[in-house]
Amino acid sequence: MSAGEFDAEPRPAGYYHLVRAVLYREYVLFVRYPANAVGGIVVSLFFFGLLFFGGRMLAGRALTDSIEGIIVGYFLWTLSVGAYSSISSDIGSEVQWGTLERHVMTPFGFAPVALLKGVAKIVRTFVTSGLVLSVMLVITDTALQIDLLTVVVVAALTVASVLGLGFAAGGIAVLYKQIGNWLNLLQFGFVVLISAPAFDVGWARLLPLAHGSGLLQRAMVGGVRLWEFPPTDLGLLVAVAAGYLGFGYVVFRLATRRARRLGVLGDY
């Protein structure tokens, strides 16, 4: 008689199990270590407080008139920063812990794990940014049109492009360790991208965040529902999201392959 005879045959894991494992891990970390999320919310609100109260002192009514647009833009910015920095720094941490190498040598590889982590980060960031949004609306005594389906779909697709940039930055950081910190500065550039529609330049819609930011403004300030947007606008939103995600994936793959060639994949 052996111990093994009491066991069922080990069953192979499919993508369903992988999705469950990665999302469960992200969930456990979120609820077990809430300090990071709480800290992020506090910092976001602090900066918004500075922006709002400081701006009102300086610009007075001009700021108050455009407060809806500022709130939506700030909401999108916190979403973008959350998704970008969490995925790029997450990849850096995986390198440092040796778990990236370990994932690379699994039947699934690291790419689907990273993508699932990205999805989890977006969900997590929606929760924290949603809280920030609620507090902003209370502080400023402002009302927005929040159709949950429209906001979630448009914002998620918008932020997906930034997630692609996060993958690319994470991949480059695997290859060039010192550059990783500098790439974090990119998130301040998101402010420009989020306000890009104001430039009214056609090609600007192809930049990450820009087109989606415009649609989100129309949804949350103007009350446009998802199905009321022209199909071309939604198509462009999807295309930009897929394009940057694909770009990030390709850069990540190329960077990790180059790192394997140079023998620096696990270095930190």
Next chain:
Amino acid sequence: MLPHDGGVPSSLADALTDRRPSDDAAATDRALVDDATGRDLAVAVEGLRKQFGTGPDAVTAVDDVSLEIETGSVVGLLGPNGAGKTTLIKSILGMVLPDAGTVRIRGIDVFERPREAYAHVDAMLEGARNDYWRLTVRENLRYFATVGGVDPDSVADRHDRLLDRLDLADRADVPVRDLSRGMKQKVSLASVLAGNADVVFLDEPTLGLDVESSRTLQRELRRLAEDRGLTVVLSSHDMHVVETVCDRVVVMSEGRIVADDTVDALLRGDDAHNVRITSADFDADLRAALRDRFEVVAVEPLDRGARVEVRTDSDGLYALLAYLRTRGVALERVTTVEPDLEDVFVDLTGGEDR
């Protein structure tokens, strides 16, 4: 299947029985018949070469290495710092892309069909945490079983036994970050064994373990290889671990394999042995005469006479004793000095750490 008493797992080997999903087994069996000699190979490396940098600063970390590791064997990889051990292991695993050469794991080309090959492999690499410290011990096992291609629910019982054998059962639901260094090391090992890998690479697996844990680990690794056919490639600076656990030792120096043999054969070496002779008659004149005629490796002057160590083969030993007899030397004590693996290692590599 391994025998044990009354349904209670008796070893880590028991804990890891029935590792392979049946649909994978057929493919594996087919893949294993690719060796012309008919041997059951877990790892086959041929002509592996890796150079870092170019021009005069180029360093050849792995230089035309060929190596075959049979299924179920425990192979120790030894070498001084910079000998190329880690690069070799990482090249075998595809973490470093070599400039030339092929690697087959269970008959599957790692570079052509990595995903299939990786279903058989896991590794604990040097200096890596290897797992998630903010997850609990059990969560790590479940997670790494999943990414390793195994439904964690189907191996939950095995995980319990694994934790039991590694004395981690009462810490199963504790986040790894809250454990001691030695325990973290054991969790790393447990997570490597949590999936379905039948070829595992362990870089310094006993580092940070206390003596008792290290012994337990050595014993269990040995049993795994013998009972379950688990193939282990173990790199360690602890010669005792290698000597105790490994069937075979591969010694690397400057990117090349300088010795590849069983531990016994390496320890036996050639016919030469060191013989230590103590005599009150070993004065300076006689010691100088011995140095001229024999390979004297050590001389320790005593209050009366000296203790002289001579490296010699059988014929040389007869000649040595005959010579001492002609000089009228009274032998007080004659002993042979058995080399340990460290002596052999120093002999092979020149004892240099680059």
